[in-house]
Amino acid sequence: MPAPMPLPAPRPAAAAATPAPAEAVLTVEHVSKSFGSNHVLQDFSLTLYRGENVVVLGKSGSGKSVLIKCIIGLLPVDAGRIRVLGQDVATLNHAAMDQLRARVGFLFQSNALYDSMTVRENLLFPLRRHWLAHRRSEEAELVRQALADVGLEDTASKMPAELSGGMRKRIALARTLILRPEIILYDEPTTGLDPITAREIDELIREVQQKYTTSSLIISHDMNCVRLTANRVALLVDGHCYAEGTYTDLLHRPDPIVHAFFS
Amino acid sequence: MDSTLLTETGAIAGFAGRFFREGFRPRYEVQELLYQCYVIGYQSLPLVGITGFIMGIVLTLQSRPTMAQFGAESWIPTMVGLTIIREMGPIITALIFAGKIGSSIGAELGSMRVTEQIDAMEVSGTNPFKYLVVTRVLATTLMLPVLTLLADAIALYASYLGINIKGVTTLALFVNNILSRLTFGDVLPAVLKTFFFGFVVGIIGCYKGYYSNKGTEGVGRAANSAVVVSSLVIFILDLLAVQITGLLGLN
Numbered sequence: 448m449p450a451p452m453p454l455p456a457p458r459p460a461a462a463a464a465t466p467a468p469a470e471a472v473l474t475v476e477h478v479s480k481s482f483g484s485n486h487v488l489q490d491f492s493l494t495l496y497r498g499e500n501v502v503v504l505g506k507s508g509s510g511k512s513v514l515i516k517c518i519i520g521l522l523p524v525d526a527g528r529i530r531v532l533g534q535d536v537a538t539l540n541h542a543a544m545d546q547l548r549a550r551v552g553f554l555f556q557s558n559a560l561y562d563s564m565t566v567r568e569n570l571l572f573p574l575r576r577h578w579l580a581h582r583r584s585e586e587a588e589l590v591r592q593a594l595a596d597v598g599l600e601d602t603a604s605k606m607p608a609e610l611s612g613g614m615r616k617r618i619a620l621a622r623t624l625i626l627r628p629e630i631i632l633y634d635e636p637t638t639g640l641d642p643i644t645a646r647e648i649d650e651l652i653r654e655v656q657q658k659y660t661t662s663s664l665i666i667s668h669d670m671n672c673v674r675l676t677a678n679r680v681a682l683l684v685d686g687h688c689y690a691e692g693t694y695t696d697l698l699h700r701p702d703p704i705v706h707a708f709f710s
Numbered sequence: 711m712d713s714t715l716l717t718e719t720g721a722i723a724g725f726a727g728r729f730f731r732e733g734f735r736p737r738y739e740v741q742e743l744l745y746q747c748y749v750i751g752y753q754s755l756p757l758v759g760i761t762g763f764i765m766g767i768v769l770t771l772q773s774r775p776t777m778a779q780f781g782a783e784s785w786i787p788t789m790v791g792l793t794i795i796r797e798m799g800p801i802i803t804a805l806i807f808a809g810k811i812g813s814s815i816g817a818e819l820g821s822m823r824v825t826e827q828i829d830a831m832e833v834s835g836t837n838p839f840k841y842l843v844v845t846r847v848l849a850t851t852l853m854l855p856v857l858t859l860l861a862d863a864i865a866l867y868a869s870y871l872g873i874n875i876k877g878v879t880t881l882a883l884f885v886n887n888i889l890s891r892l893t894f895g896d897v898l899p900a901v902l903k904t905f906f907f908g909f910v911v912g913i914i915g916c917y918k919g920y921y922s923n924k925g926t927e928g929v930g931r932a933a934n935s936a937v938v939v940s941s942l943v944i945f946i947l948d949l950l951a952v953q954i955t956g957l958l959g960l961n
Contacts, residue, residue: 548833549835555826555830559826559827559829573834577835
């Protein structure tokens with residue numbers, strides 16, 4: 448049994464709502480990915496800096512989810528290079544990839560909560576699998592803290608089926624937060640939620656960014672989500688990064704394709 | 711059609727190969743294996759028990775008139791015993807097992823695939839193949855022989871009750887009649903083939919579920935084809951087992 452990895456301490460809160468970008472924590476360099484004759488990503492490049500939220504905006508089926516699955520190593524790229532926290536994802540062996548994944552959270556579009564486990568067991572699963580747990584009391588405290596972060600302290604013994612869509616999304620975020628990740632990848636975090644719950648999730652994403660200084664890559668086509676969460680927006684069109692800038696920059700850009708998203 | 715069949719057969723063989731490559735290397739998922747043995751073995755016991763009971767009593771009651779016609783009622787325990795232990799017990803239990811467990815594994819893994827739970831597991835530092843597939847295949851392989859032996863025992867007891875409906879015999883005489891005609895060559899091949907039946911149910915159920923796609927429709931298809939394909943393969947394996955035991959002079 449491998450020795451437990453030290454659990455990273457929470458990082459200090461961000462000084463400002465929009466931290467100044469500095470160190471690149473994630474770089475996607477000229478990445479291409481195809482499924483047969485369907486060229487999903489073509490020469491796509493993007494950089495995520497420490498402490499910032501970048502939203503990748505694009506139409507449904509434009510390859511946004513494929514991009515973050517390539518980043519986390521669930522799909523191999525055909526060409527190009529992805530570096531996460533200084534490591535080239537394509538060159539990592541299984542153990543190294545597991546260690547890297549412990550530092551990168553992933554919020555799935557469908558939440559991907561394990562149906563057969565309670566909320567507590569769902570939260571403990573990544574903790575135990577990454578060998579991060581030390582003692583039962585420490586586990587309990589981490590679960591309590593993660594649930595408190597998403598405002599659902601009383602749900603630990605519930606099953607996912609007993610929760611609403613918004614609560615399931617929050618629990619999925621708590622499961623991501625329990626590992627104290629440096630980067631969080633959000634796959635369409637507000638899809639399928641009513642506008643009020645979607646706004647709560649958007650605010651939660653900002654709170655997490657500010658409390659833990661996480662860097663986030665958010666995949667979305669929800670313009671409210673983009674407006675509320677993004678420090679920077681990258682527009683994915685025809686497999687490549689068509690435009691990049693702040694929400695306000697892109698909002699006022701005269702380009703018809705950009706305008707089609709922001710109008 | 712033929713190429714699809716060959717492709718599918720090749721893919722299942724590759725999946726089984728991956729089971730042997732990855733299944734016996736650490737990290738070992740012992741806790742999950744024990745849980746799956748409980749779910750797959752213990753929770754199947756009532757269904758297998760009822761099936762075994764009905765199989766034993768029906769076989770006895772159906773064969774009695776014919777045996778009586780030839781004045782061979784005293785041979786009923788031997789005939790029923792051999793039939794159940796050599797063939798009916800293993801094949802009926804395997805088919806029931808395929809229906810209950812094969813469909814359940816196919817649907818469960820299929821559902822986990824379409825809701826991204828398998829991807830989430832991989833992101834959480836877990837090899838989903840080991841955690842989900844290896845544990846389930848090992849559990850089906852180990853539990854089906856146990857369930858078959860229990861079904862055989864229950865079927866034989868039901869046969870004893872069936873004989874006593876229209877006649878009188880003691881349990882000791884009934885058991886003695888069976889054991890006196892039963893040989894090593896009757897029991898061992900019958901038990902051995904159930905390991906293969908269990909492996910087939912597990913590997914096909916897992917394969918269908920693990921590579922399920924097309925959303926909820928795919929989940930239903932995975933569950934259905936897991937049962938159909940594994941039942942068919944069980945019959946083919948049984949046919950092969952009969953041929954092999956024949957070649958070894960055990961029939």
